[in-house]
Amino acid sequence: MPHSYGFFMESSSLSSLWSETNSGSWGVFLTLSAIFAAFFYAWSCMRESKSSRMSPPLPPGPRGLPLVGNLLSLDPELHSYFAGLAKTYGPIFKLRLGTRLCVVIASPSIAREVLKDHDATFANRGVNVAAGDVALYGGADIVFAPYGPEWRMMRKVCALKMLSNTALDSVQELRHKQVRKAVGYFYSRVGSPVDVGEQLFVAILNLTTNMLWGGTMEEEGVGAGVLAEFREAMRDIAELSGKPNISELYPGLARFDLQGIAKQMKDVELRFDRIFEKVINQRLTMQKEGAKESNDFLTFLLRSIDEGGDGKTPLTMTHLKAMLLDMVVGSTDTSATTIEFAMAEIMNKPVVLQKAQKELDVVVGKDSIVQESHIHKLPYLDAVMKETLRLHPALPVLIPHCPSETCTVGGYTIPKGSRIFVNVWDIHRDSSNWKNPLEFNPERFLNGKYDYTGSDFNYFPFGSGKRICPGIATAERLVMHLLASLLHSFDWKLPQGQTKLDVSEKFGLVMKKKVPMVAIPTPRLLDSELYQ
Structure with missing residues (x-):
């Protein structure tokens, strides 16, 4: 699902703090920040005391310690940790992480206030460029760019030139080719x-890189080794964004980059940049030589640069690279993890597997392969995907929002600049809204009540409001096509000695299965060479 790489930084920078509490780096972390934090803590307490007499109070929350706030009490499984706190403090509560005030939302009604009623106020992201959070192209992308003309231009270009149904149709054959290759x-x-x-x-x-710059680039030899380079750089992003970051928790220290995280993230950017430069230069050379124009996203973006963005705000080469990076990094783990969870849940409920395969056999047939044209004819499989995203949303606490001004939400004061986490994972499992919420039951989505538009705040796995994920249509096509192909082509057996797949979650850069899924494919199609 094409969400930006930024979606994981908002959560990993918190959960990872716990992972290093027993290491020597934690002592250094506290020592470096103590003097600044002590001053800020005293100042903020006085400010809160004064403001509380003039406006609604801050949300309730667990008492923190001087200097570090609630850092030492954090659990690495933040989604479930936040859910536990919501039972004690209510559907809106606060935490202090260093000098940062974080507010967690855990109810549909309050989520509506943030993402709809006060959408423009909360349309900015809670990120810190100086801290290295968005050192990759300086946040010049759709996910991290501040709400304003530049963001609106990129959103428009992305929606019209890359992720519209027309644009997706134009690269359909590129996706089909890679699905066949994967099933093969x-x-x-x-x-x-x-x-x-x-x-x-x-x-x-x-699949993603083929949509971005097409098979032609691979045929010309430009793609050799690119995937391996991407994977290595993406692992480095995950590692860096998962480190405790003094600059994020104590912004006054950000300019010193005491841990070198911003510098290291800049090095990763340069590695991505070399790959993009290689691909872009090759494409520009091909255009100069009069080669046939390719139907891929890179072509659309280069054309948008020539057309001047949206006519008001220009699209630059930096924007182009940042948007390419959004697509590559944001669509891989999220989509792969969603399909993995879906398959694991299906295998644990044979009746669901039988219904899904029966639907596929009727719509596709056993003597053919799944095409994207079949997807809208598979309501049961669509329900499987929606139920998977209900139980296991790829972004369990979404990307943090940051109010541009102090406002009132849920009867409490939410200060300007605070970090707002919406715990979708908890909302999706609320027993007051969902019957037997822990049960995997696709039938609950067959009534057509729920979709991905974010209009119903009982179910919004892709977010809602102005910052809703722009790649929903891509996610439906890509995830559904690959999941349908795997279920239609194979029966799946568990390794010897296993009777059930573990579907427990591990909170991190993206919500992942705690135990990787290992299964044995057995052919179902009459002609397996259809996928060769």
């Missing part, structure tokens, strides 16, 4: 255990 790999491993999640990651990465 599983045919080559028939009868053997396969790490499904790992192979899905590779497949989605191939």
Whole structure:
């Protein structure tokens, strides 16, 4: 699902703090920040005391310690930790992480206030460029750019030139080619255990890069080694964004980059930049030589630069690279993890698997392969995907929002500049809104009541409001096509000795399965060469 890489930085920078509390780096972390934090803590307490007499109080929350606030009490599984706190403090509560005030939302009604009623106020992101959070192209992308003309221009270009149905139709054959290739790999491993999640990651990465700059680039030799380079750089992003960052928790220290995180993130940007420069230069050379214009997203973006963006705000080469990075990094783990969770949940409920395969056999047939044209004819599989995203949203606490001015939400004061986390994971499991919320039951979505538009705040896995994920249409096509192909082409067996797949979650850069899914594919199609 094409969300930006930024979606994981908002959560990992918190959960990872706990992971290093027992290491020597934690002592250094506290020592470096103590003097600044002590001053800020005393000042903020006086400010809160004064403001509380003049306006509604801040939300309730657990008492924190001087200097560090609630840092030492954080649990690494933030989504469930936040859900537990909501039971004690209510559907809106606060935490102090260093000098940062964080507010967690855990109810549909208050989420509506933030994402709809006060949408413009909360349309900015809670990120810190100086802290290295958006050192990659300085946040010049759709996810991180401040709400304003530049963001609106990129959103418009993205919506019209890259992620509209017309644009997606134009690169449909590129997706089909990569789906066939991915399914063909599983045919080559028939009868053997396969790490499904790992192979899905590779497949989605191939799918995404093909949509971005097409098969022509690979045929010209430009794509050699690019995927391996991307994967290495993406692992480095995950590692860097997962480190405790003094600059984020104590912004007054950001300019010193005491841990060197901003510098290291800049090095990663340069590695991505070399890859993009290679691809872009090759494409520009091909255009100069009069080569046939390719139908891919890079072509659309280069054309948008020539057309001057949206006619008001120009699209620059930096914007172009940042948007390419959004697509590559943001669509891989999220999409792969969603399919992995879906397959694991399906295999644990044979009746669901039987219904999904029966629907596929009727719509597609056993003597054919799944095409994107079949997707809108698969209501049960669509319900499977929606139920998967209800139980296991890829972004369990969304990307943080940051109010541009102090306002009142849920009867409490929300200060300007605070970080707002909406715990979608908790809302999706609220027993007052969902019957048997912990049960995987696709039938609950067959009534057509819920969609991905973010208009119903009982269910909004892609967010809502102005900052809703722009890649929903891509996610539906890409995830549904690959999931349908795998279920239609194979029966899946568990390795010897296993009777059930573990579907527990691990909170991190993206919500992942705690235990990777390993399964054995067995052919269902009469002619397996259809995917060769």
